[in-house]
Amino acid sequence: MRGKTENARFSTLAIRAGFDPSHHREHSEAIYTTSSFTFDTAEQAAEVFSGDEAGNVYSRYTNPSVRVFEERLAALEGGEDAVATASGMSAILALCLSVMRTGDHVVCSRDVFGSSLGLFANTLSRLDIQCSFVSLRDLDAWEQAIQPNTRLLFCETPSNPLSEIANLSALSDLAKAGGAVFAVDNCFCTPALQKPMAFGADVVIHSATKYLDGQGRVLGGALVGRKDLMEEARSFVRVCGPSMSPFNAWIFTKGLETLELRMRAHCENAQALATWLQEQTPVTNIFYSGLADHSDHALASKQQSGFGGVLAFELAGGQEQAFRYINATELMSLTANLGDVKTTITHPATTTHCRLSAEQKQSSGISSSLIRIAVGLEHIDDLMEDCSRGLRALST
Numbered sequence: 001m002r003g004k005t006e007n008a009r010f011s012t013l014a015i016r017a018g019f020d021p022s023h024h025r026e027h028s029e030a031i032y033t034t035s036s037f038t039f040d041t042a043e044q045a046a047e048v049f050s051g052d053e054a055g056n057v058y059s060r061y062t063n064p065s066v067r068v069f070e071e072r073l074a075a076l077e078g079g080e081d082a083v084a085t086a087s088g089m090s091a092i093l094a095l096c097l098s099v100m101r102t103g104d105h106v107v108c109s110r111d112v113f114g115s116s117l118g119l120f121a122n123t124l125s126r127l128d129i130q131c132s133f134v135s136l137r138d139l140d141a142w143e144q145a146i147q148p149n150t151r152l153l154f155c156e157t158p159s160n161p162l163s164e165i166a167n168l169s170a171l172s173d174l175a176k177a178g179g180a181v182f183a184v185d186n187c188f189c190t191p192a193l194q195k196p197m198a199f200g201a202d203v204v205i206h207s208a209t210k211y212l213d214g215q216g217r218v219l220g221g222a223l224v225g226r227k228d229l230m231e232e233a234r235s236f237v238r239v240c241g242p243s244m245s246p247f248n249a250w251i252f253t254k255g256l257e258t259l260e261l262r263m264r265a266h267c268e269n270a271q272a273l274a275t276w277l278q279e280q281t282p283v284t285n286i287f288y289s290g291l292a293d294h295s296d297h298a299l300a301s302k303q304q305s306g307f308g309g310v311l312a313f314e315l316a317g318g319q320e321q322a323f324r325y326i327n328a329t330e331l332m333s334l335t336a337n338l339g340d341v342k343t344t345i346t347h348p349a350t351t352t353h354c355r356l357s358a359e360q361k362q363s364s365g366i367s368s369s370l371i372r373i374a375v376g377l378e379h380i381d382d383l384m385e386d387c388s389r390g391l392r393a394l395s396t
């Protein structure tokens with residue numbers, strides 16, 4: 001068959017991996033919008049239901065459009081298998097409930113996505129699964145937090161929105177020594193820039209909603225990792241129901257085809273904007289690991305092939321000045337999402353991180369003057385002009 005991907009490189013895998021055309025011999029991946037699948041005989045139904053014969057039964061279990069996405073993402077991350085889910089959060093829940101049970105313990109970096117924090121701190125604690133939160137970069141704190149019942153180490157790198165970087169090899173060593181699964185949320189880099197499993201992670205998590213789609217259209221998530229771990233997660237999705245829809249899977253599959261090009265362009269625009277913002281007097285601090293003076297620049301350069309599309313900066317003057325800045329911009333979208341070709345601007349302290357206590361905000365570096373820009377793919381001069389509008393509006 002044509003379209004072989006054995007030993008193929010990243011961009012080829014992104015375009016062709018996992019594709020198995022139907023008898024119609026379509027060239028572009030089809031969308032299988034069907035809830036269930038048929039059988040010719042009762043015997044065949046029995047064989048497929050029992051798993052003795054390969055085949056699809058019901059789209060909550062498996063669906064060919066979803067399977068293409070899973071196989072393609074697994075190939076790009078370098079994992080044995082992948083499981084697609086309805087959202088990034090259901091991917092994280094599937095992971096938690098397949099590796100942990102009542103009485104177990106998880107160690108998680110403090111500055112993970114807000115709903116992940118809520119899941120670890122509140123939802124799981126109702127099942128008597130306790131979580132210790134530690135600073136992403138404090139390896140001693142990770143080590144000390146590990147207990148005999150720790151089953152999972154979980155982090156997000158780069159962190160949102162300050163671009164702090166986890167030392168993946170060191171965390172993987174700690175997880176191995178403690179007998180725990182090490183999971184990394186790779187939403188901000190995607191496999192185009194970072195492959196956590198190459199540094200020892202057992203599982204990679206995605207909110208496909210972000211860069212894998214790339215155009216802000218649909219929700220979805222995925223886990224990638226060892227076959228045994230994926231089998232557990234797949235049976236959770238099958239039984240509990242947070243399956244990915246075939247239409248969304250098709251969007252993500254087509255999104256993967258341009259992922260590498262888009263990520264490169266996001267990195268170029270973000271690097272240029274960060275370098276320019278750094279020179280502007282009202283900007284007192286800038287957080288982008290692509291800048292040589294970012295505290296984690298060296299580690300990011302080792303683990304990543306690019307620094308991503310998200311940057312943050314602080315202005316003198318607190319929330320009033322930050323709001324003035326945001327309100328004066330005219331091009332960038334004022335919305336919480338990221339990973340979109342459209343650039344988005346947010347005030348984390350009053351939006352994405354608004355549920356953190358004042359103390360938590362302080363320890364996570366979410367100040368009242370902090371602004372996050374998830375840099376899209378518009379022309380860089382237009383983005384700089386929009387940022388200049390914000391700067392001109394500041395009171396002196």
Ligand SMILES: Cc1ncc(COP(=O)(O)O)c(C=O)c1O
Pocket residue numbers: 087088089090113115116156160185187188206207208209219220221
């Ligand atoms: C890093 C990260 N992980 C997970 C999620 C959750 O993904 P979803 O919104 O697809 O459930 C998000 C959402 O913003 C995120 O930014």
